[in-house]
Amino acid sequence: MNFEEIKYKVINNIRIKPEEGLFLLQKAPILELGELAAFVREVKNPSPYVTFVVDTNPNYTNICTIDCIFCAFYRHPGEEGEYTYSVDELIQKFRESAAMGVTTILLQGGVNPNLSLDYYIELVNRTTKELPDIHPHFFSVSEIVGMAEVSRLSIEEVLRKLWDAGLRTLPGGGAEILSNRIKKKISNKKETADQWLDVMRTAHKIGYKSTATMMYGHIEKDEDIIEHLESLRKLQDETGGFTAFIPWSFKPGNTPLEKIIPHYASSTRYLQIIALSRIYLDNFAHIQASWFSEGKKIGQIALHFGADDFGGTLLEENVHAAANYVSKTNTDEVINLIKEAGFIPAQRTTLYQIIKIFE
Amino acid sequence: MEILFRDKSLIPIWNKLLNGERLTFDDGLALFRTNDLISLGKMANWFSYQKSGDAVYFVLNRKIEHTNICVLSCKFCDFAKKKGEPGAYEMTTEEILSKLSSGIREVHITGAMPPDWKWERYLDIVQSINDKFPEIDIKAYTAVEIDFFHKKFKKSIEEILIELKNAGLKTMPGGGAEIFSERVRRLLFNQKIGEKSWLEIHKTAHRLGIPSNATMLYGHIETLEERVKHLIKLREAQDETGGFLTFIPLAFQPGDTGIKPKNNFTSAIDDLKTIAVSRLMLDNFPHIKAYWVMLTEEVAAIALNFGADDIDGTVGEEHIAHDAGAISPMKLAQDRIIKIIKEAGKIAVERDVFYNPLKIYGRNIIGKIPYLNSIPIYHNLKIDSYFTLPLFPHRLGEMMSNGYIDAGLISLVDYLNNKEKLNLSRWCLSSREKVQSVLLFSKYKLEELENKKIGITDETSTSVKLLKVILEKKYKINALFEEFHQPKISFQEFDAVLLIGDNALNKYKAQNPEFNYKFDLAEEWFQWQNLPFVFAVWVERKDLLPNLSDDIIKTVELNIQKNFDELSAIVKQYRFGVKLTDEEIIEYLKGFNYKIGDEELSAIRKFEELIRETK
Numbered sequence: 001m002n003f004e005e006i007k008y009k010v011i012n013n014i015r016i017k018p019e020e021g022l023f024l025l026q027k028a029p030i031l032e033l034g035e036l037a038a039f040v041r042e043v044k045n046p047s048p049y050v051t052f053v054v055d056t057n058p059n060y061t062n063i064c065t066i067d068c069i070f071c072a073f074y075r076h077p078g079e080e081g082e083y084t085y086s087v088d089e090l091i092q093k094f095r096e097s098a099a100m101g102v103t104t105i106l107l108q109g110g111v112n113p114n115l116s117l118d119y120y121i122e123l124v125n126r127t128t129k130e131l132p133d134i135h136p137h138f139f140s141v142s143e144i145v146g147m148a149e150v151s152r153l154s155i156e157e158v159l160r161k162l163w164d165a166g167l168r169t170l171p172g173g174g175a176e177i178l179s180n181r182i183k184k185k186i187s188n189k190k191e192t193a194d195q196w197l198d199v200m201r202t203a204h205k206i207g208y209k210s211t212a213t214m215m216y217g218h219i220e221k222d223e224d225i226i227e228h229l230e231s232l233r234k235l236q237d238e239t240g241g242f243t244a245f246i247p248w249s250f251k252p253g254n255t256p257l258e259k260i261i262p263h264y265a266s267s268t269r270y271l272q273i274i275a276l277s278r279i280y281l282d283n284f285a286h287i288q289a290s291w292f293s294e295g296k297k298i299g300q301i302a303l304h305f306g307a308d309d310f311g312g313t314l315l316e317e318n319v320h321a322a323a324n325y326v327s328k329t330n331t332d333e334v335i336n337l338i339k340e341a342g343f344i345p346a347q348r349t350t351l352y353q354i355i356k357i358f359e
Numbered sequence: 360m361e362i363l364f365r366d367k368s369l370i371p372i373w374n375k376l377l378n379g380e381r382l383t384f385d386d387g388l389a390l391f392r393t394n395d396l397i398s399l400g401k402m403a404n405w406f407s408y409q410k411s412g413d414a415v416y417f418v419l420n421r422k423i424e425h426t427n428i429c430v431l432s433c434k435f436c437d438f439a440k441k442k443g444e445p446g447a448y449e450m451t452t453e454e455i456l457s458k459l460s461s462g463i464r465e466v467h468i469t470g471a472m473p474p475d476w477k478w479e480r481y482l483d484i485v486q487s488i489n490d491k492f493p494e495i496d497i498k499a500y501t502a503v504e505i506d507f508f509h510k511k512f513k514k515s516i517e518e519i520l521i522e523l524k525n526a527g528l529k530t531m532p533g534g535g536a537e538i539f540s541e542r543v544r545r546l547l548f549n550q551k552i553g554e555k556s557w558l559e560i561h562k563t564a565h566r567l568g569i570p571s572n573a574t575m576l577y578g579h580i581e582t583l584e585e586r587v588k589h590l591i592k593l594r595e596a597q598d599e600t601g602g603f604l605t606f607i608p609l610a611f612q613p614g615d616t617g618i619k620p621k622n623n624f625t626s627a628i629d630d631l632k633t634i635a636v637s638r639l640m641l642d643n644f645p646h647i648k649a650y651w652v653m654l655t656e657e658v659a660a661i662a663l664n665f666g667a668d669d670i671d672g673t674v675g676e677e678h679i680a681h682d683a684g685a686i687s688p689m690k691l692a693q694d695r696i697i698k699i700i701k702e703a704g705k706i707a708v709e710r711d712v713f714y715n716p717l718k719i720y721g722r723n724i725i726g727k728i729p730y731l732n733s734i735p736i737y738h739n740l741k742i743d744s745y746f747t748l749p750l751f752p753h754r755l756g757e758m759m760s761n762g763y764i765d766a767g768l769i770s771l772v773d774y775l776n777n778k779e780k781l782n783l784s785r786w787c788l789s790s791r792e793k794v795q796s797v798l799l800f801s802k803y804k805l806e807e808l809e810n811k812k813i814g815i816t817d818e819t820s821t822s823v824k825l826l827k828v829i830l831e832k833k834y835k836i837n838a839l840f841e842e843f844h845q846p847k848i849s850f851q852e853f854d855a856v857l858l859i860g861d862n863a864l865n866k867y868k869a870q871n872p873e874f875n876y877k878f879d880l881a882e883e884w885f886q887w888q889n890l891p892f893v894f895a896v897w898v899e900r901k902d903l904l905p906n907l908s909d910d911i912i913k914t915v916e917l918n919i920q921k922n923f924d925e926l927s928a929i930v931k932q933y934r935f936g937v938k939l940t941d942e943e944i945i946e947y948l949k950g951f952n953y954k955i956g957d958e959e960l961s962a963i964r965k966f967e968e969l970i971r972e973t974k
Contacts, residue, residue, distance in 0.1 A: 027744075029664075029704055030664050030703070030704060031397055031400050031401050031404055031664055034397050034400075035362070035363055035397045035398075035401065038365075038397055039363060042365075262694075263694065263695055263698050265702070266657075266660045266698060266699045266702040266703070267656075267657035267658070267660045267661055268660050268661060268663070268664070268699070268702045268703045268704070269702050271661065294657070295655065295657050296627075297626070297627035297630070297655060297657060297658050298627065298657045298658070298661070300626055300627040300628055301396075301627045301628070301631065301658075301661055304396040304397055304628075305397075337626070340626035340628060340629070341626065341627075341628050342394035342396070342628060
């Protein structure tokens with residue numbers, strides 16, 4: 001196996017194997033990888049546009065019982081600083097966001113056992129009815145699993161009820177690294193890798209679209225990253241339900257994992273992951289540069305390494321902020337960042353339809 | 360290396376680089392204007408590899424700003440205060456010393472220009488650090504400060520610099536260059552020295568044996584044309600003196616300057632382009648620095664693949680990573696820097712102020728002598744999972760002996776000193792009769808050098824021994840030897856000078872009115888011993904796994920064969936910095952023998968005997 005052979009396959013649109021993915025991750029110089037990823041990006045999406053969505057990312061609760069060791073955000077029930085918003089409070093927040101031009105609300109929480117399924121259904125129902133300009137992009141897999149447990153319904157039943165209430169897309173968080181071995185170590189009480197994939201499979205079959213994420217840079221090995229990408233590629237072959245892939249690096253600040261991992265992954269590693277995922281996930285339309293987790297400057301560079309989407313404007317975000325990692329921006333700034341990087345900014349919907357181009 | 364150019368206008372520029380041609384003003388502009396970031400990066404990374412191999416240098420350092428009280432008021436400066444203003448401060452020498460500790464290798468001292476300091480105070484800072492911490496190299500006072508001292512204390516630039524050098528100054532920082540443009544100077548920093556004084560002060564320092572750095576402040580109101588002109592002016596100055604060590608592009612930090620909105624920082628794309636274009640335009644600068652304090656750690660990390668081969672250092676109080684409690688910030692910063700360099704796919708080399716390597720963090724390293732004569736072995740040498748580190752023979756020997764390097768062409772003397780650790784392989788660098796690149800330039804004939812002072816380049820390991828053997832055994836002469844640092848421009852204080860490698864080649868070609876004689880040491884040896892002289896040998900560490908060793912030997916064998924077949928095409932790439940025509944380069948290379956035979960082995964034995972008998 002050598003780089004030239006793999007490059008030939010990629011340029012000729014031949015799917016690469018897991019061991020070839022591993023070779024690229026471990027042996028390919030970063031600019032060779034980036035060049036190849038930029039090539040794939042141009043073939044797949046030849047437009048000079050880089051898309052973004054005007055969104056906000058509030059958290060309806062920080063109560064959580066899952067105890068992930070990479071998280072600095074959650075509180076246990078009854079712990080100081082815990083909070084849970086009522087449906088009324090959330091609708092009010094959404095209304096304010098809508099007035100600021102937000103089109104998508106990416107809503108996630110802790111997994112709060114005190115909330116009934118009705119709370120979630122009502123929230124979706126009222127959002128779609130009362131705020132027609134807002135697209136609800138609600139609830140990660142862990143929360144769906146939590147709802148099923150609280151309501152004693154199946155995952156499919158929960159997903160159908162939410163669909164009937166008007167939910168159409170799911171955020172792809174909580175995937176971390178889709179390896180049962182790793183997930184057991186860093187988020188023992190969360191769903192397993194297989195469960196995460198099963199929930200997404202079920203959702204896609206109902207008609208949902210979702211994103212997929214990956215959090216790397218903690219205790220995973222290179223092989224685990226390839227396993228993650230391979231699992232996503234397989235499921236995407238089966239369902240076609242993923243809109244985009246969004247990797248980000250683990251931020252150790254204020255988390256129990258900090259003692260084991262004092263240094264987060266470098267920016268070179270991030271660009272490698274972006275480029276590799278663009279090459280490996282040949283059935284994903286979009287790769288998202290997470291300016292939010294990696295910084296605005298690295299977000300700009302990622303656009304030259306295979307990413308074609310700049311994510312959301314994230315007017316509110318709490319999870320990274322709890323790990324002392326704060327990166328605030330707004331729509332004008334996102335537009336400017338994309339322009340500076342040499343691309344044309346284009347505002348999109350949650351489902352990646354372009355609604356406005358900023359020439 | 361193949362580049363999938365998306366911007367086709369870069370192709371002619373790439374071809375120029377492959378032909379060893381210097382880039383023009385228009386080329387520089389085209390590079391700045393391209394949106395093909397990856398192709399630009401690949402070109403710059405390739406060029407950086409020609410200079411520094413896979414190395415990225417860092418230093419354990421500390422920055423000291425002794426005062427912020429300043430008589431100037433530059434518009435872009437957010438640092439300076441007037442005396443008595445809230446936040447104004449002055450540090451005593453004791454306070455400065457208290458900021459330093461053993462373990463630090465370089466201190467960088469710059470400050471504002473206060474109205475009432477005495478000259479002795481500046482000297483005292485340097486002298487006291489040098490007395491208390493002799494292992495800390497002192498890099499101090501920008502050209503702007505030197506000019507201020509010159510005017511305020513009524514001493515010539517030379518006097519100022521000589522006094523500082525005698526107090527312990529090793530190098531000068533590159534600050535204060537801003538952007539070489541009268542237009543911008545008038546608008547933003549009209550009280551500061553302009554390009555002429557800045558360049559003159561640096562050239563003077565170089566002539567006095569004080570190397571320095573150069574900077575460019577970008578991302579304010581300057582045009583791309585002004586940036587390219589700035590780079591070309593630095594390149595011309597470097598052609599004259601060779602005294603610049605590294606170039607550091609500095610991204611403008613808007614702060615409260617009012618020149619730009621507070622948060623309007625340069626874009627990452629502009630930062631990377633500036634690093635890359637600098638690397639390609641400044642073909643005569645040994646190093647390009649990605650100064651993480653200004654660029655952010657994240658962009659600096661990426662810059663290591665866009666032409667930068669230095670990431671500065673631990674700096675001290677600046678915070679490179681989050682605080683993990685028990686570990687000291689210095690150790691944490693060092694660990695972080697090493698991690699960043701490794702993840703960039705490079706090897707981390709801890710350095711001193713002159714870029715001498717102190718420690719290498721990484722394995723699987725092939726050492727390389729960075730001279731033209733080693734290209735038949737090293738051109739396109741790619742050994743699976745191995746890194747390449749070019750070092751001057753003397754430093755390469757040290758690093759090999761310390762176990763940092765697995766294999767490579769090393770100076771003969773370093774092999775002889777480390778025979779118990781190293782296996783001799785089948786290649787060498789030897790020459791019969793003339794070698795052209797190991798030369799003694801002298802005011803006297805060899806037999807007249809008794810008690811004369813001979814300057815010795817600090818690059819050499821073997822040639823200096825060869826010179827001593829020849830003088831002592833062949834001519835029965837005892838001379839005095841004194842080591843000097845490259846780059847050096849004036850050799851006035853010496854009666855003779857030993858130069859090796861490309862410096863010797865260039866001086867061989869140049870007019871040398873100060874020296875009447877030049878002696879080719881290989882020729883001297885041949886006439887005496889009727890044997891070739893072996894300057895360097897290919898060795899491998901004895902404890903290397905046999906399969907690795909086999910891999911290396913096979914790859915090198917094939918590579919030498921291939922390179923000799925394509926010699927005329929290859930040499931073009933190596934014209935930078937060498938004042939020879941292609942034909943002369945080929946002629947020069949063909950004068951070497953690269954295979955060890957019986958004669959070479961006899962020559963090695965003979966030389967070994969002779970050095971044993973020499974003082």
